[in-house]
Amino acid sequence: MKLQIQNKFTTELPADPSEINEPRQVKQACYSYVLPKKPSNPSLIHASVDVANAIGLSDEALLSRDFLNVFSGNSIYPETKPYALCYAGHQFGNWAGQLGDGRAINLTEVIHENKEYTLQLKGAGPTPYSRTADGFAVLRSSVREYLCAEAMHYLGVPTTRSLSLMLSGDQVLRDVLYNGNPAYEKGAIVCRVAPSFIRFGSFELFASQKDYVNLKLLADFTIKNHFPHIKEEGVEKYLAFFKEVTQTTLKMIVEWQRVGFVHGVMNTDNMSIHGITIDYGPYGWLEDYNPSWTPNTTDNQHKRYRFGNQPEIALWNLYQLANALYPLINDAKPLEAILEAYSTNYEKEYLTMMQNKLGFQIKKEQDIVVIQSLTLLLERVETDMTIFFRNLSNVTKADSAATAFDLIKDAFYNEKDLDETILADWYTWFENYSIRINEEIVSDSERNEQMNTVNPKYVLRNYMAQLCIDEADKGDYSLLKELYEMLKNPYDEQPNVQKWFAKRPDWARDKVGCSMLSCSS
Structure with missing residues (x-):
């Protein structure tokens, strides 16, 4: 197994001077070095050949012992030093202060065919940002994340990708409904792939700490490495960056609305500066067309992150990013102009999308x-939103x-x-x-x-994911493989899987994992 490694992020940006892996406040650092916890008995459930090829791995590499060890966290790839990102954020509209990668560990950056990727394990153990959590993930949430990222990609929605899904061989204690009934579940690890995992909250962290030196350093690094086409200098450079993040975020939200996707946790720490969907937790697809629906039990009372509110929440989050970047610009007017254009542009993009x-x-x-x-x-x-628009054609x-x-x-x-x-x-x-x-x-x-190129026939409905989880929990991954293959061609008729072109069954209306979900993973 051969990867072309590069370590720009850790080479060019400041590290946490301490490598003590315990929850703590971290200052003047973009990340902390941390090693994944070795799983007791890792095993591969599924891997994406397409993603493997994109990062420079052959089909055969997926079956190797090296692949299993590296992407379960059992061994460290040569010349790499894993790390967890430090960032802050607003959660449900409230300032939460330092957050960071609580259950995610970045393995390394790779380059292949002039494209750069960051490889990240989710569920590989605690980090200094785990707070009161254990840093692990369970099979049910890992199946949902693994399948959904790939489903979104093939739907044409900007997203992180999934490289692999593995069992750790360990048991993880979780209280799925937060009702005082914890139980042990199978532990699992997903390898997520993205250009980077830099978030709105990465900039909010330094702005909140009034650490303008590192705020500028992070912004300059991000623009140089991920927005190299931005040629402006000084203040204009940061404005061009913010404008592009605003535009790509807007386009992502339009795509969410097009396919009926509800993220469920649009906190600023869950917003990528690449305008891609990240952090698949209690997401869902609209079954019935209900703009007030949210899949997140935590959000059930106020429904801040409901389907119909996603465009406005994206704008609210962009305001927080603008506030974070303000110290580099020191002029509110150009930032306000970009933000004001969002609403007008969204209405135009939404109209075009619906016309299509x-x-x-x-x-x-x-x-x-x-x-x-x-x-x-x-x-x-x-x-049913999906069936209505598909049959309308x-x-x-x-x-x-x-x-x-x-x-x-x-x-x-x-x-x-x-x-x-x-x-x-x-x-x-x-x-x-x-x-x-x-x-x-x-x-x-x-x-x-x-x-039929814009109205999918097949989406990852929550009841489908739950059926897949139930089977996977018994060690049967055949349904996972069936759904994975179906979701690679969501706009095709696929008569052999016609049974999945169906409304949510009555049994799934109120079933845990099918209607509402918690953030528990």
Whole structure:
């Protein structure tokens, strides 16, 4: 197993002078050196050939003893020194101070075909940032993270990637519902891959400590290594950086809304400066189209991170990043201009995204009326978002409102909820939709094909992940492999796995792991 190693982050940025691995406050450092805890009996459950190839590993390397040892934390790759990142953040809107990698350990940076990657183990043991936690992860959360990152990638949503999923051979104590009933679960380790794991909170840390020397050092390092196309100097350089982070964050949120993904924990320490989805905890996909839904039990009361609020939360988080970068700029106006542009740009990007979902290739400003009336209708009775939009592509220009409605009615969880008033409103909407698609130049088949590139047929529903976890807990990984392969082609028909193109079953409505999830992992 051969990797092309580079250690820019640890070479160019300040380390914690202490290597004592116990919870503590760390000052004037971007990271702390820390070794993974050796697992007692590691075993490979699954690995991504695509990700392995991307970082320069052959298919055969995945079966090697070296691969097992390095990516379980059992041995350290030559000329590398693992470390945990130090960062701060706002959690649920409140300043939380120092946070850091509590259960993540960065192994090293690699370069392959002129692309740089950071390899990180999640669940490999405690770090100085673990606070009261043990630094480990359990099988259920690791399966969810491993599958979801790859599912998001193939959906076309910016994300970290998953290289490997392993059992540690150790038992980990967890209280899944935080109700005083802890139990032992199988320990597991995921290797996550990203350009870097630098977060909004990385900058917030130094700003909060008034450590402007290291704030500048981190910003300069980040721009030089990850935004090398930014050629401006001085204040303009930092503004260009912030503007790009704002734009990529916006595009990520639009993609979340397109596929119905709800992150669940959009704290500033869970926001990447690369505009990619990181930290898959209590996430979920909308089953019924309910903008007020959050998958996170911790967020159930205030629903701060609900589906419909994600664009606004991203903007709130960007304000915190702007505050952190302010000492490098010392002028609020250009930062405010970038932030003010976010809302206008989001509305434009959202409109375009929804027009594409509806098959409108000719863009019209009045489409917003069709879109708003649709989203209001989708909220009135429980309607499966994924099935509705996928089946909508089968509607033709010649279909009557009644025919069109029949094509999508499988998306309703209970047709009995459709009273005469709601049915009449649906027919009215389809009459307007028919007028609109008849204005399109493309044929029905061309529109169908286009719509099916943006409306996935298969997403990682929570009940599917839970079934996979239940089987994996028994040592059966066949369903994990089946779902993994299916999720690699989410826009394809895949008739052999048609059974997964289905509404959430009734048994999953209130089942732990299927409807609401905790941050416990």
